[in-house]
Amino acid sequence: MDKKEFTLRVEAIKKQLYKIAYLYLGNEASALEAVDEAVYKGFKARKQLRQPEYLTTWLTRILINECKKELKRLSKMVWKDTWELEGEVYDYDALPLQEAIEKLPAQLKEVVILRYFSGYTLSETAQSLEIPQGTLVTRQRRALQLLRLELGEGIRK
Structure with missing residues (x-):
């Protein structure tokens, strides 16, 4: 699969990938980060994909693994029930x-x-x-x- 085809096909499923990541992580920033990382890893490994028709499920699997890594990292952090942004709670x-x-x-x-x-x-x-x-x-x-x-x-x- 060449760069152009990969880019076009990922563009078509990017909302679906984001939705999956957001539901896993419950956080917009983490979801965007996971999608970016999954697409990057998929792009680097695109020539290993034997059947291009399975790009969506293949990339979804990569994304799920990225979400799991992020959840593991986040579980080590302590969260508050409230946060402050620009002076508002x-x-x-x-x-x-x-x-x-x-x-x-x-x-x-x-x-x-x-x-x-x-x-x-x-x-x-x-x-x-x-x-x-x-x-x-x-x-x-x-x-x-x-x-x-x-x-x-x-x-x-």
Whole structure:
């Protein structure tokens, strides 16, 4: 894959990549940094991609790994519930769904983000996570059960 083709194809999916990173990291600056790093690493390794039709899932996998690295780095830092910017104090008021997703185990969180917030199909999600579709369906079902419980809706059938 040449530079021009890579650039055009990445340009077409950049919003999707940002959305994934933002849902993982919950922070605009960290999400942009992760996307930049993933695109850079993808660009450097673009000749290793054997099947160009899988660029999106390949780059998504790189992005997920970057997000995991960033989460690990951020977990070592101490956060406040409020912060000050240009003399004004802001409270962090996360939406209940966002809070519930953040509480999910990493494997389940990945599935929810890719399937429901990024619009990936089952097969695309399975490829991105490098797991069988059966495993993906099980994780998806478990994640939805936990989210329903966390949001107080109980388990509906």
